[in-house]
Amino acid sequence: MENKVGIIDIGSNTMRLVIYVQPQKGLPFKEVENIKMGARLRTYLNAEKIVSNEGISILIDTLHSFQLLLHHYDVTNVTCVATATIRQAKNREDILHIVQEKTGFTLTLLDEYEEAFYGYAAVIHSTDIKEGITVDMGGGSTEITYFRNRKLVEHCSLPFGSLSLRLDFVKGSIPTEEEYEQIRQYVHAQLKDIPWIFNKKVPLIGIGGSARNFGQLHQHLIDYPLAGIHQYEMNVSTVQEVQEKLKTLTFSSLQKLEGLSKERADTILPSLEVFGLLLASSKSNKFVISKKGLREGILYNKIEEENSPSPSLVDMSMQEIMYDFHINSDNSRQMTKIARLILEQMNKMKEIEGIITDKDVKLLEHAACIFHLGKYLNEESSSHHTFYLLSNRSILGLSHQERVKLSLVASYKGKRTFRQYIEPFKDWYTQEEQKKMCLLGSILKVAQSLNITKRNVVNDIKFSFKNGDWIMDIQCHDDYKPEEYRMEKQKKHLEKSLKVSLIPNFYC
Numbered sequence: 001m002e003n004k005v006g007i008i009d010i011g012s013n014t015m016r017l018v019i020y021v022q023p024q025k026g027l028p029f030k031e032v033e034n035i036k037m038g039a040r041l042r043t044y045l046n047a048e049k050i051v052s053n054e055g056i057s058i059l060i061d062t063l064h065s066f067q068l069l070l071h072h073y074d075v076t077n078v079t080c081v082a083t084a085t086i087r088q089a090k091n092r093e094d095i096l097h098i099v100q101e102k103t104g105f106t107l108t109l110l111d112e113y114e115e116a117f118y119g120y121a122a123v124i125h126s127t128d129i130k131e132g133i134t135v136d137m138g139g140g141s142t143e144i145t146y147f148r149n150r151k152l153v154e155h156c157s158l159p160f161g162s163l164s165l166r167l168d169f170v171k172g173s174i175p176t177e178e179e180y181e182q183i184r185q186y187v188h189a190q191l192k193d194i195p196w197i198f199n200k201k202v203p204l205i206g207i208g209g210s211a212r213n214f215g216q217l218h219q220h221l222i223d224y225p226l227a228g229i230h231q232y233e234m235n236v237s238t239v240q241e242v243q244e245k246l247k248t249l250t251f252s253s254l255q256k257l258e259g260l261s262k263e264r265a266d267t268i269l270p271s272l273e274v275f276g277l278l279l280a281s282s283k284s285n286k287f288v289i290s291k292k293g294l295r296e297g298i299l300y301n302k303i304e305e306e307n308s309p310s311p312s313l314v315d316m317s318m319q320e321i322m323y324d325f326h327i328n329s330d331n332s333r334q335m336t337k338i339a340r341l342i343l344e345q346m347n348k349m350k351e352i353e354g355i356i357t358d359k360d361v362k363l364l365e366h367a368a369c370i371f372h373l374g375k376y377l378n379e380e381s382s383s384h385h386t387f388y389l390l391s392n393r394s395i396l397g398l399s400h401q402e403r404v405k406l407s408l409v410a411s412y413k414g415k416r417t418f419r420q421y422i423e424p425f426k427d428w429y430t431q432e433e434q435k436k437m438c439l440l441g442s443i444l445k446v447a448q449s450l451n452i453t454k455r456n457v458v459n460d461i462k463f464s465f466k467n468g469d470w471i472m473d474i475q476c477h478d479d480y481k482p483e484e485y486r487m488e489k490q491k492k493h494l495e496k497s498l499k500v501s502l503i504p505n506f507y508c
Contacts, residue, residue: 013139084140112157118297220259313397412441
């Protein structure tokens with residue numbers, strides 16, 4: 001039975017409802033609906049820190065719209081949270097009461113630590129980054145954490161966000177040079193009180209709409225060949241170049257930029273000033289975008305079972321992919337078993353000793369589980385579908401470079417198609433890395449041929465030398481004629497990679 005969870009996030013700039021569904025126990029939750037409303041509640045918080053009646057009315061109307069969607073999806077497990085604007089409002093207790101009375105929602109005000117913690121939790125549960133600084137820039141506050149060995153070490157909440165900076169410092173649609181300087185001085189003054197941020201030399205991980213929009217904008221500017229923003233990386237010089245480019249544009253031009261949400265056209269420039277100052281202060285080596293943020297952090301915290309060991313992020317993603325494409329787990333296990341046997345025997349022959357690393361072995365195992373999954377759509381073009389689906393799918397725990405690597409190995413058909421697929425990404429990998437990917441793909445082509453009937457007939461494989469050839473003794477427990485025939489057709493891929501002649505010897 002499906003497990004459904006709804007999370008409502010009432011921010012200073014936007015309000016959002018996200019509905020997650022867990023198709024079956026043990027699998028990750030999937031986002032099935034994501035509705036955003038640009039309420040900009042911050043603009044209804046006056047100088048006396050009171051949210052106006054108009055602002056409260058917009059809040060209630062939006063929550064009523066969300067209720068209709070929750071009812072449509074039959075979601076009863078709902079968490080409703082609010083952040084900086086309502087947290088800072090003097091009439092917050094009145095707002096909580098009105099929300100309860102008018103909508104039935106129990107509105108939880110997140111304190112500064114909770115808001116920072118959930119952002120950190122989202123990063124830890126969706127990336128494999130061991131040490132970093134997270135920056136979650138909302139409309140009215142900015143939460144920053146520092147984690148080491150994936151444990152939260154420091155946290156803080158700064159009293160500004162993308163929208164509040166815009167409202168407090170920018171009179172027109174975009175900042176003047178004088179206003180830029182005022183923003184920089186103000187942010188510098190805030191950062192001075194947080195010594196643990198400085199000189200960390202670790203990735204700066206951007207969370208929230210401003211960071212996501214920045215990443216999407218850069219992808220459009222460079223015509224990035226992959227879909228997906230999660231774990232997208234930019235070096236410091238790239239961030240500076242984009243920032244300078246945007247400063248030359250008019251507000252009208254900003255509104256028309258591909259990748260930039262029109263409603264963020266007036267807040268993106270102040271946001272980039274903050275990101276730039278944090279990169280400089282922390283001496284971060286790169287800016288990484290996390291698509292997962294506060295809402296996912298709440299979800300992870302909500303469903304996490306105490307003392308329950310969970311698989312690695314990538315292993316969990318493999319389980320999800322296998323479920324989505326109806327991949328038989330017995331066949332995947334046999335593919336993995338055969339691939340391991342071949343690799344072990346190749347190592348025994350000392351042809352690749354020291355070349356294949358533990359990371360390569362893990363890559364082989366993951367690719368074996370989902371090899372040519374594209375046949376779910378079309379058998380004839382399974383390789384092409386496999387590469388496209390995997391390379392454009394967010395896979396938790398894998399960088400974009402690692403994701404393409406997995407896609408190339410799991411879709412391997414031969415060197416010609418490999419060269420076609422890798423063309424847009426060839427500068428990402430050395431020639432040696434490309435050869436290694438072809439070798440791993442060749443192993444999987446052979447492994448697939450040795451279980452072509454899906455009966456798991458192969459028990460063991462042993463390699464030996466004979467007259468300069470490699471003899472493959474393949475022990476089976478049942479009729480192996482289809483596997484033998486297929487092996488003769490597919491062994492050429494491995495022979496080309498190893499530059500040897502393979503002689504299969506099947507027996508029961």
